[in-house]
Each structure stands twice: as structure tokens, then as C-alpha cells.
Amino acid sequence: MTLTEPDPGTGTAPDRRTDPVDTDPDRQGDPVGADPILRFEDVRLHFAGVRAIDGVSFTVGRHELFAIIGPNGSGKTSIFNVLSGVYRPQTGRVVFDGADLVGRRPHVIAALGMARTFQNVELFANLTVLDNLLLGRHHHLGYGTLAALGWLGRARRAEIANRAAVEEIVDFLELERWRRMPVGLLPYGVQKRVELGRALAMEPKLLLLDEPVAGMNLEETEDMARFILDIRDELDIPIVLVEHDMGLVMDLADRVLVVDFGQVVATGNPAEIPHHPDVVRAYLGEVRPR
Numbered sequence: 001m002t003l004t005e006p007d008p009g010t011g012t013a014p015d016r017r018t019d020p021v022d023t024d025p026d027r028q029g030d031p032v033g034a035d036p037i038l039r040f041e042d043v044r045l046h047f048a049g050v051r052a053i054d055g056v057s058f059t060v061g062r063h064e065l066f067a068i069i070g071p072n073g074s075g076k077t078s079i080f081n082v083l084s085g086v087y088r089p090q091t092g093r094v095v096f097d098g099a100d101l102v103g104r105r106p107h108v109i110a111a112l113g114m115a116r117t118f119q120n121v122e123l124f125a126n127l128t129v130l131d132n133l134l135l136g137r138h139h140h141l142g143y144g145t146l147a148a149l150g151w152l153g154r155a156r157r158a159e160i161a162n163r164a165a166v167e168e169i170v171d172f173l174e175l176e177r178w179r180r181m182p183v184g185l186l187p188y189g190v191q192k193r194v195e196l197g198r199a200l201a202m203e204p205k206l207l208l209l210d211e212p213v214a215g216m217n218l219e220e221t222e223d224m225a226r227f228i229l230d231i232r233d234e235l236d237i238p239i240v241l242v243e244h245d246m247g248l249v250m251d252l253a254d255r256v257l258v259v260d261f262g263q264v265v266a267t268g269n270p271a272e273i274p275h276h277p278d279v280v281r282a283y284l285g286e287v288r289p290r
């Protein structure tokens with residue numbers, strides 16, 4: 001698909017890959033490489049007449065921050081639900097780090113290293129920040145129930161390691177002042193950050209973020225943007241980001257996939273995408289036949 005040249009006078013955010021301080025060879029040239037972390041191939045997911053995903057394909061590189069945008073109801077969350085095993089697509093393949101995902105259950109996919117946050121915060125409101133983060137590590141427990149009951153050597157060591165891992169996340173996401181507070185009492189922006197922390201606690205190979213700044217004020221959005229970039233750059237975890245905040249997407253993403261009516265409208269870099277005529281059309285709300 002050919003993309004129109006961006007208008008130099010109306011450029012949005014700077015293209016990070018041309019930033020002279022970004023010297024990582026993996027981010028120069030081809031962002032996907034020969035061995036992508038994720039292949040989503042010709043996937044179809046239909047619900048009785050609704051084509052939520054209608055033949056979508058894309059790949060995500062091992063160091064990429066890949067954004068998916070599109071109008072309301074265009075299929076973005078459905079793509080995440082297929083990736084994480086909530087829905088099984090009628091056709092298509094999903095290959096994650098070499099493993100075929102279609103037909104696998106959500107907890108199996110999570111254990112393979114795919115972590116997600118949700119469009120609406122899904123945390124245990126009565127539990128503290130620390131306990132919510134510890135829950136993210138349940139598949140890193142490393143001991144059986146009997147050992148856990150007896151508080152024996154291996155269980156104790158695993159518990160100490162899990163607590164240390166969680167404290168690192170608290171540090172990384174600057175959650176110190178809230179660590180012992182019930183999540184339900186925290187400002188919304190902090191709750192979204194805790195949810196991100198819980199996903200990080202799983203030590204994922206790929207992170208799926210569904211509208212991480214929805215409902216946030218400017219300051220909370222800027223904080224979240226900084227954490228997302230740090231996750232990609234310092235922790236080197238690839239990210240698939242679904243977001244309506246165009247400024248954020250254009251600032252952060254290496255590549256952008258645009259979907260509408262469950263189909264791919266365009267794929268390109270953030271400088272190109274806003275000028276693509278089909279993207280403009282999708283956002284201006286032209287009705288297309290289904």
C-alpha cells in the first residue's frame with residue numbers, strides 16, 4: 001500500500017527512528033526483522049452477523065512499539081481478545097514467539113508471556129497495590145500447595161523473590177506512596193498504572209495495552225507515556241498499544257495499524273499515517289458497506 005508523503009509543514013510528532021540518540025540497530029531500517037515476536041495472519045472473528053475482525057494481518061517486531069488505532073467499534077479490543085485467547089477466531093493464525101495460539105486458553109497464553117491491560121481497569125479494589133502486583137506473579141510462584149501451606153524452604157525463597165520483583169515494579173512505576181493502600185481508594189490514573197504494574201509483574205515477552213490513558217488528565221497521560229517508553233526502551237519489552245489519544249500514538253509508536261469495520265485501512269509510520277486518504281476517510285466517518 002502506498003502512502004502519501006507527509007506535509008512537512010504540518011508534521012505531528014518527531015519520528016523517533018530518525019532521532020540521532022536512538023542508535024539501537026534493531027530500530028534502524030526494518031522494524032519487524034526476520035523473527036517477529038507476533039504474527040497475526042488473516043484473522044476473522046464474526047459474531048452472528050458482526051464482523052468484528054474481518055481478515056486482519058500484521059506482524060510486530062521484537063523491539064517494537066506497535067499501535068492499533070481506529071474508530072469506536074472497529075475491532076481493536078477484539079484483536080486483543082483473540083491474542084489473549086478470550087475469543088477463538090473462525091479462521092486465521094496467531095503465532096507468538098514461535099507458538100501457535102489459536103485454541104489455547106487465556107492462562108496458557110499468559111504463561112507463554114503475553115500480558116495485557118484492559119480498557120476498563122480490572123483490579124481487586126479491596127486489595128493493596130502490593131497484593132494486586134503479587135497476583136500478577138501467580139505463575140511465578142514456583143511451589144506447590146503443600147509447600148506453600150508448610151511455608152517450607154522453596155516456598156519461602158519463591159515468596160521472597162516475588163516480593164523483591166514486585167518492589168522493583170513499585171520503584172519503576174513510582175508507586176511507593178500508594179503501595180499499602182487499597183487500589184479502590186486511588187485516583188483513576190494511579191489505578192491504570194497499577195494495572196500496568198500487574199502486567200509487568202508477569203515478566204511478559206509482549207505487552208498489550210488497551211487504551212492506557214483513556215480518562216486520564218494531561219499530567220497522568222504524560223506520566224503514562226513516559227512509563228510506556230521506559231518499558232520499551234529500558235526493559236526492552238515490545239508493546240502493542242490500542243489508543244484513541246492520537247498525540248500519544250504519534251509520539252510513541254514505531255508503526256501504526258489503522259483498522260475500520262474489522263479491516264485494515266493502512267499500516268505505516270506515525271508521520272505517514274495521518275495523511276493517508278483512507279485513514280482520513282475512516283476518521284471523518286464515511287460509511288462503508290459491510
Ligand SMILES: Nc1ncnc2c1ncn2[C@@H]1O[C@H](COP(=O)(O)OP(=O)(O)OP(=O)(O)O)[C@@H](O)[C@H]1O
Nearest residue numbers: 047050051052070071072073074075076077078079
Ligand atoms: N462478544 C461480542 N458479541 C457480539 N459482538 C461483539 C462482541 N465483542 C465485540 N463485538 C462487536 O465487534 C465490533 C468490534 O468491537 P471492539 O470492542 O473490538 O471495538 P473497538 O475498536 O475496541 O472499539 P472501542 O474503540 O469503542 O473500544 C463491535 O461492533 C462490537 O459491538
Ligand SMILES: [Mg+2]
Nearest residue numbers: 076077078119
Ligand atoms: Mg475497545
